[in-house]
Amino acid sequence: MSGGATRREKKEQPKKETTIFLQWEASPLQQIQELLRKSTDELQSEIAEILGFRSHHICMKEAALLDYYVCGFWWAKEANFTPVQISFTMALLHMLLDNIREKQMALVENLMEFAKALGAASQCSPSEEDTTPLLEREEAMELVNYIRNSLFQKYSLYELLFTTSREELLTGMERAIEVISCQDALAPSSEDISTHLYFQ
Numbered sequence: 001m002s003g004g005a006t007r008r009e010k011k012e013q014p015k016k017e018t019t020i021f022l023q024w025e026a027s028p029l030q031q032i033q034e035l036l037r038k039s040t041d042e043l044q045s046e047i048a049e050i051l052g053f054r055s056h057h058i059c060m061k062e063a064a065l066l067d068y069y070v071c072g073f074w075w076a077k078e079a080n081f082t083p084v085q086i087s088f089t090m091a092l093l094h095m096l097l098d099n100i101r102e103k104q105m106a107l108v109e110n111l112m113e114f115a116k117a118l119g120a121a122s123q124c125s126p127s128e129e130d131t132t133p134l135l136e137r138e139e140a141m142e143l144v145n146y147i148r149n150s151l152f153q154k155y156s157l158y159e160l161l162f163t164t165s166r167e168e169l170l171t172g173m174e175r176a177i178e179v180i181s182c183q184d185a186l187a188p189s190s191e192d193i194s195t196h197l198y199f200q
Contacts, residue, residue, distance in 0.1 A: 021121040021134050022091035023084075026050050032083045032090075035073065044070050064161055068150070069093065075146055081139070088121055088134060089143060096151055101162045107155045114147065 027035070027050055035046055047069050048056055056062040072093045076086040092114070099105040099113060121134040135143065151158065 022088055022095060022117055024087040024090035024094065026094070027087070027090070029083045029087060032086055036077055036083070036086075040070070040074065043073065047073065061161060065097070068097065071150065072146075075150075079139070079142055079146075085134060085139070092117055092143075092147070093151070096147070097158070100155075100158050104159075107152065110155075111152065118144070 024032070031050075035043060038046060044066065048054075048066055051066070051069065053059075053062045053066050056066045069090065072089060073086065076089045081089060095117065096110055096114060099110045105113070118135075118140060122137070122140045123133055
């Protein structure tokens, strides 16, 4: 009887929640460690390969997105983030961009999603009281400043990037350019000296 009650009490005890923070699914931690040893050019090539950007040399959209990810990775590296922190940063950048591209999320909504993800990474897990958070306060503030400057201040541009085919606008536009003769352009007016003397 008492054994059954004990089992029942164990069942009824609420489970401790674990804090789960984002991690970059496109690249495992071992690969991130390898990327940290790359030069900027090598890093760009590697991230283009990871993200499947095959046309970033000719496609403006892919070039802009590649720059977004490469700059984010390089910033995290320069900030001396650990591979796990870099993975979180890249996952966060991806999530925010995906919210614009797939969910057409407004700036305020995306800011709220950002705050939730950052909050999870800035607090300790209740199930592991002795652990430290993924991001210390100063690191979290640095990340806030970086994402504010790199994404949120240019939010309209990223919305435009995903709603407008810039390549079509550029390649589909025809322009007529009138070419004038060099002699006509340099010829003096009739009131001035003669053309023969001018060109001498």
